[in-house]
Amino acid sequence: MGVNHLSKQYGGRTVLSDVSVEFPAQRVTSLIGPNGAGKSTLLMLMARLLEPSSGAIQWQERDVSRIPVAEYARHVATLRQAPGFNMRLTVEELVAFGRFPHSRGALTVQDRRAMDEAIAFLSLESLRHAFIDEISGGQRQMAFLAMTIAQQTDVLLLDEPLNNLDMRHAVQIMRALRRLCDEQGRTVILVIHDINFAVNYSDHIVALKNGALRFHGTAQDVVTETRMADLYELDFEITRNHRGCFCNYFTFREDHS
Amino acid sequence: MRMSLTKTCWFAALSIALLALAFVLLGSGLDTDYVIPKRLVRLASIVIGGICVAVSAIVFQVLVNNRILTPSIMGYEAVYLLWQAMLLLLLGTHGLSMLGVHGNFLVSVLLMLTYSWALQWWLLRRGRNDVYVLLLLGLVLTMVIGTFTQFVQLRISPGEFAVFQGVSYTSFNRAKPQTLLYAAIAVAVACAVVRKTLAVLDVLALGREQAISLGVPHGRYLQLYLALIAILVALSTSLVGPTAFMGIFVANIVYALVPHARHRVMLPLGCVVAIAIFLAAQLLVEHVFNYKTTVSILVNLVCGVYFLALIVRKRGAA
Numbered sequence: 001m002g003v004n005h006l007s008k009q010y011g012g013r014t015v016l017s018d019v020s021v022e023f024p025a026q027r028v029t030s031l032i033g034p035n036g037a038g039k040s041t042l043l044m045l046m047a048r049l050l051e052p053s054s055g056a057i058q059w060q061e062r063d064v065s066r067i068p069v070a071e072y073a074r075h076v077a078t079l080r081q082a083p084g085f086n087m088r089l090t091v092e093e094l095v096a097f098g099r100f101p102h103s104r105g106a107l108t109v110q111d112r113r114a115m116d117e118a119i120a121f122l123s124l125e126s127l128r129h130a131f132i133d134e135i136s137g138g139q140r141q142m143a144f145l146a147m148t149i150a151q152q153t154d155v156l157l158l159d160e161p162l163n164n165l166d167m168r169h170a171v172q173i174m175r176a177l178r179r180l181c182d183e184q185g186r187t188v189i190l191v192i193h194d195i196n197f198a199v200n201y202s203d204h205i206v207a208l209k210n211g212a213l214r215f216h217g218t219a220q221d222v223v224t225e226t227r228m229a230d231l232y233e234l235d236f237e238i239t240r241n242h243r244g245c246f247c248n249y250f251t252f253r254e255d256h257s
Numbered sequence: 258m259r260m261s262l263t264k265t266c267w268f269a270a271l272s273i274a275l276l277a278l279a280f281v282l283l284g285s286g287l288d289t290d291y292v293i294p295k296r297l298v299r300l301a302s303i304v305i306g307g308i309c310v311a312v313s314a315i316v317f318q319v320l321v322n323n324r325i326l327t328p329s330i331m332g333y334e335a336v337y338l339l340w341q342a343m344l345l346l347l348l349g350t351h352g353l354s355m356l357g358v359h360g361n362f363l364v365s366v367l368l369m370l371t372y373s374w375a376l377q378w379w380l381l382r383r384g385r386n387d388v389y390v391l392l393l394l395g396l397v398l399t400m401v402i403g404t405f406t407q408f409v410q411l412r413i414s415p416g417e418f419a420v421f422q423g424v425s426y427t428s429f430n431r432a433k434p435q436t437l438l439y440a441a442i443a444v445a446v447a448c449a450v451v452r453k454t455l456a457v458l459d460v461l462a463l464g465r466e467q468a469i470s471l472g473v474p475h476g477r478y479l480q481l482y483l484a485l486i487a488i489l490v491a492l493s494t495s496l497v498g499p500t501a502f503m504g505i506f507v508a509n510i511v512y513a514l515v516p517h518a519r520h521r522v523m524l525p526l527g528c529v530v531a532i533a534i535f536l537a538a539q540l541l542v543e544h545v546f547n548y549k550t551t552v553s554i555l556v557n558l559v560c561g562v563y564f565l566a567l568i569v570r571k572r573g574a575a
Contacts, residue, residue, distance in 0.1 A: 049466050073472025080466050086324055087462050088517045097460060101472040105456025151471070 001025070001046070001076075001155055001187065006055035008041050015041050016211045018055070023204070025154075028181045028188045030198035030219075033208040034232055039191045040159055042208065046189070047078035047157050059155075073101035077151040079144055080159045091135070091143045092128045095119060098150030118150035122176055138169030145173065149180065156180070158190040162197065170194070174201045195232075199223050200244040207231050223247070262522060265514055269529040276536040283544060302432040302496055303535045305440050309493030311527035312451060313486045314504025315511065315520070319462045320482055321388050324512065327504035331395035333490045334499040335402040336372045337365055341424045342409040345417040353420065362436045365495040373487030377480060388465075388479070427498045427553040429539055440492045447485045451524065454478070458520045501553065506560035507531045513567055534560065 002022040008015050016038040023029050031039040044050045046057055048064065057064040059075065077098075095118055099111040107115075119125060122142050132140055141161065148156055158177070162170040178201050180186045192198045198205060199219050206216040209231055215222050223245065228236040234249045280300060285292045317328045329335075344352045344361075353361060376398075380391055410418060432440075451458070457478055460468050465475050493500065511527045518526075538555040542548060546555075 047466075047470060049469055069469060069474040070472040073470065078466070078470035080470075085322065085463050085467075086318075086512075087459075097463065097467075097471060100456070100460055105459070148470075 001060075001189075002058045003042070003046065004056050004058060006042070006045060006057065007053050008038075008045060008050065009053045014211055016045070019208070019211075019213045020055075021206055021213055021216055023187065023189055023206075025187050026181060026185045027203040028177060028190070028201060029204040029206060030202040031189065031191045031206050031208065032193075032195060032198050032231070033214070036210075037208040038211040039208050041211075043078075043157050043159050043189065043191050047076070048072065049078070049080075070101065073151070073153075075153050076155040076157060077148045077153040078157045078159075079148045079161065081163055089132055090129050091124060091132060091146070092119070094132055094143055095146045095150050098147035101151060114150050114152055118146045121149060121179075122146050122172075138165050138172075141165060141169065141173065145176065153186070155187045155189065158188070160191050160193065162192060162194060170197065177201065195223075195228070195247050195249070196245075199247060219245075262515060262518065266522070266526065269526060269533070273529050273533050273536070276533055276540070280536050280540055283540070298432065298434055298437065299429045299539065300536075301434075301437050301441070302429045303539060304532055305437060305444055306427075306429070306493045306497040306500070307532035307535050308444055308448065308528045309489040309496075310500050310503050311507045311511075311531040312448060312524055313489040313493070314508045315524055315527050316451065316458065316482050317486050317504070318508055319458055319520075320479060320486075321392060322462075322464060324509060325505060326392070327502070327508075328486050328490045329499070329501060329504070330392060330399065331373070331376070331490075332399035332402055333369045333373065333487065334494055334501075335399045335406065336369055337494045337499065338425055339402050339406045339409070340365060340368050342406045342413070342421055345413050345421055346409050350417055350420055359433065359436055362432075362495045366491045369491035369494065370487055373483070373491070377483055381480070391483075424498060426551045427500050427503075427556065428551065429497055429535070431498070432496050436496070440496055443488060443492055447488050450481070450485060454481075455519070455521050455524070458482075462520075498553075501557065502560065503531065503534070503556055506556075506564055507534065509564060509567070510560075 002020075004020050006019045007017050015036075019038075019042060031042060033039050041050065045052050046064075048069065059067065059072075064072065092115070095115045096107060096111070098118065099107060099114060102114075103111050119128060122145060124139075124142060124146055127135060127139060127143070130139075132143055135143070145158075145161065148158075156177075161173055161177075165173065174197055177188050177190070181188050181203075190202075202219050204216070205219050205222050207214040207222070207227075214231055215227060223238065225236045225238050228234075228238070228247060228249070232249065235252050237248045237253065239246050239248070277300060280303075281293060281296050285296065287293070314327050318324055318326060344356070348355060356364065376391065376394065379394075380387075383390075410421065413421065457473055460471050460473050461475070461478060461482075463471070468475050468478075507527050507530050510530050511523050514530075515522055515526060534556060535552065538552045538559070541555055542550060542552055
């Protein structure tokens with residue numbers, strides 16, 4: 001999946017200008033950058049929730065705007081922050097909606113199996129019959145993720161899946177995404193603010209700033225102190241050890257000169 | 258007391274059958290020449306009106322993701338009232354009789370549909386399927402048209418004003434059998450389309466973004482459902498007059514009765530609830546109040562109290 005000279009304007013304001021980037025298949029890619037960089041806009045364009053002002057999005061060498069929405073939903077699933085709605089649903093019923101692109105509402109045996117797999121994948125069995133308005137925010141996010149997984153698409157697009165989650169739930173979600181990629185060969189593309197999660201859990205990083213592409217490449221290569229400092233305008237100190245990579249930007253370095 | 262889904266449906270079906278039977282037979286003296294045929298016509302217009310109100314309100318609330326709005330916010334009823342007032346102003350009470358019930362029905366339906374298509378065309382031309390822009394425009398137009406209607410009301414004579422008041426209330430005595438037949442066919446077609454797309458309606462209730470992500474072309478279905486709603490509202494308004502808050506009551510009573518249900522259950526139950534309310538109100542008007550009050554007033558009174566009780570009770574339980 002990739003984008004070609006993609007631009008988006010709201011009124012006269014440009015939020016994304018001439019972005020061209022390729023997202024490697026069967027890898028976890030994080031979109032990073034400061035607020036207002038255009039990360040979510042790029043993701044929404046790829047999800048077809050927004051129309052590009054110019055440029056195109058490719059999926060398997062096809063122009064996405066020529067693929068019917070119903071077909072696209074069998075290949076690319078999107079999760080924004082858990083939306084509010086008026087229906088009273090259980091976790092299982094929510095997950096069942098993930099099968100809509102395949103069965104248009106009438107569940108088949110195959111659909112049931114996909115639902116069971118998705119629920120088991122996130123260890124949500126105990127919450128299966130709980131109402132989603134009665135469980136915690138972290139559990140709700142997991143339930144929505146289960147719906148997206150049950151959609152059984154090659155590509156998953158996630159917009160800030162860790163928003164408002166505690167550390168344990170955040171780690172749970174990131175581990176699940178990693179496993180989706182490693183065990184099932186799915187392509188995961190997510191917008192994420194926590195740079196440490198991005199570095200430790202993704203293969204590929206795409207950095208945006210002010211609506212333009214700053215740099216992209218493997219997480220190992222592109223996450224350096226100078227690049228991060230330039231991207232976020234903060235003082236970064238990056239240490240690597242056997243448990244992974246840690247970016248410290250919380251405090252400023254004391255000047256010993 | 259919690260009833261299972263099937264029990265609720267059976268209970269609803271039974272009570273509506275009893276109500277309909279009472280409505281047709283009560284004090285009729287089994288007069289099959291005049292009383293009962295007349296009542297059957299009214300029953301038919303109650304059934305068609307009820308289905309229109311319930312389906313249009315519930316579908317509309319899915320589209321706007323809001324449970325206290327009805328299609329009347331889009332200004333359909335305002336257009337109808339302005340048209341009736343203009344008729345009286347330009348042609349006087351003769352105007353209404355000149356057009357005939359039949360002509361008035363057709364012209365009213367066509368006017369409301371034209372209005373709705375103009376709104377949708379404007380929305381489509383802007384290239385944005387933003388429901389909120391549509392709602393805002395509808396609300397503003399409702400107020401503008403309402404003001405025009407008030408201005409026209411000031412110009413007409415007291416006698417004509419009384420006639421105008423008559424058409425601005427819900428009433429089941431207006432419709433003629435042939436009009437009802439046309440309306441029934443149109444409603445059946447609209448309901449068949451909704452029935453075919455019930456699963457899509459459930460997905461739309463998840464919100465625009467989730468719906469697109471699940472492969473539902475949101476814009477196209479928005480257009481389709483708005484067109485269906487326009488047809489249903491135009492029919493019910495021309496048949497039985499403006500129904501104002503009825504849609505909100507019906508939809509929310511259904512949500513309270515079966516909080517945990519899909520549209521497959523909610524829509525039919527909504528129709529039953531709407532028909533039951535109309536039947537009960539008409540029974541009271543005919544037998545208890547002797548036509549000294551109107552269906553609209555009774556519906557608003559009874560449903561308003563019930564609705565208030567529902568909210569207070571829910572607050573207390575929470």
